[in-house]
Amino acid sequence: SQQGEEDPQALSIQEGENATMNCSYKTSINNLQWYRQNSGRGLVHLILIRSNEREKHSGRLRVTLDTSKKSSSLLITASRAADTASYFCATPKNTDKLIFGTGTRLQVFP
Amino acid sequence: EPEVTQTPSHQVTQMGQEVILRCVPISNHLYFYWYRQILGQKVEFLVSFYNNEISEKSEIFDDQFSVERPDGSNFTLKIRSTKLEDSAMYFCASMREGSNTGELFFGEGSRLTVL
Numbered sequence: 360s361q362q363g364e365e366d367p368q369a370l371s372i373q374e375g376e377n378a379t380m381n382c383s384y385k386t387s388i389n390n391l392q393w394y395r396q397n398s399g400r401g402l403v404h405l406i407l408i409r410s411n412e413r414e415k416h417s418g419r420l421r422v423t424l425d426t427s428k429k430s431s432s433l434l435i436t437a438s439r440a441a442d443t444a445s446y447f448c449a450t451p452k453n454t455d456k457l458i459f460g461t462g463t464r465l466q467v468f469p
Numbered sequence: 470e471p472e473v474t475q476t477p478s479h480q481v482t483q484m485g486q487e488v489i490l491r492c493v494p495i496s497n498h499l500y501f502y503w504y505r506q507i508l509g510q511k512v513e514f515l516v517s518f519y520n521n522e523i524s525e526k527s528e529i530f531d532d533q534f535s536v537e538r539p540d541g542s543n544f545t546l547k548i549r550s551t552k553l554e555d556s557a558m559y560f561c562a563s564m565r566e567g568s569n570t571g572e573l574f575f576g577e578g579s580r581l582t583v584l
Contacts, residue, residue, distance in 0.1 A: 392572065401473075401560055401575035402512065447512060451571035455500055455564070456525060459512040 364461050365448055371466045378435040380463040382448030383428075389451065391424055391431050394459070396445045405433075405446075440469045471495040475561050475576035483584055485550050490579045492544045492561030500564040501544045502573065503536065505529065507557045515559075518544065551583045 365382045372378055384391070390409045394402040408415045408424045408431065415422045421434040435442055445464050449457040474493045482488050494501050503515040516526040518536055526534075535547045544563075548555055558580050562573040 390571065396512075399558070399578075399580075401577040402562075402573075403575070404572050407572060453525060455519065455571070456502065456514055456517050457571055457573055458514060459504075461511045 365446070365463045367463060368461065369464045369466070371468065372438055374438060374440055374467055374469050376438055376467075378438050378442070378465055378467070380433045380446050380465070382431045382433070382460055384431075384448070384450050384460075385429065386450075386452075388426075391422075392449045392451075392457065393420075393422060393431075393433050394447045394449055396447065396462070398444070402447065435465075438465075438467045440467050443467045471574075473561055473563055473574050473576035475559075475579050477579055478577065479580040479582070481582045481584065482551055484553055488548045488551055488555075488581060490546045490548075490559050490561075490581070492546070492576055493542050494544055494561065494563030495565070495574055496542070497565060498563035498574070499566040500524075500568075501536075501538070502562040502564075503546045504560040504562060504575075505557045506560065506578075512560070515546075548581075551581070553583050556581055556583045 392407045393405045395405050396402045406417045406422050408422045419436045424431045443466050445462045447462045448460045452458050476491045501518040504512050506512045514527050516530045517524045533549045537545050558578040560578045561576045564573050
């Protein structure tokens, strides 16, 4: 089974709309991270939420974490065409490696 | 801002050939990783490296793979005899010692095409 699965797999929206991506995981965690990947590029860390936090904001990003449901969501408000990318959740395992989810491909149309 | 750099950006090789992918992690980072992403698929963990030895490796990281830190700055991934299914993007990442978050800093990747 996968540690970290995002849904939807793909999401298409218009500029200005909000984009919500969800991530589910299976084992207990001490934090959950979201990364962004532009097509063919490396992954860039966006935001981290600790297991004792329920919500966190960074600019237009809002992350929630529900440890009872083992799920997290990433909300991008007022999306822009430049937000077009793949978004991955990731959880640390054995303290020194990250396990990535399957990713959500977001397409924002101008 | 410090960054992880990877070379080459793209390498094309024949099946059975050896390939070495190079990475220069961020200078004060002490944990190093290789991840692989087959086109359009998830980012898969290959190996982690700390204190000059492998700390963990995945099932993908079989005897054909090896990693080395030949000097104080480079971190390399060697594939001894490439197979068609080794075609993928290979990402190097590093993490600073003492990180209590596990945040990784990634390079831009090396695209390997095996013909």
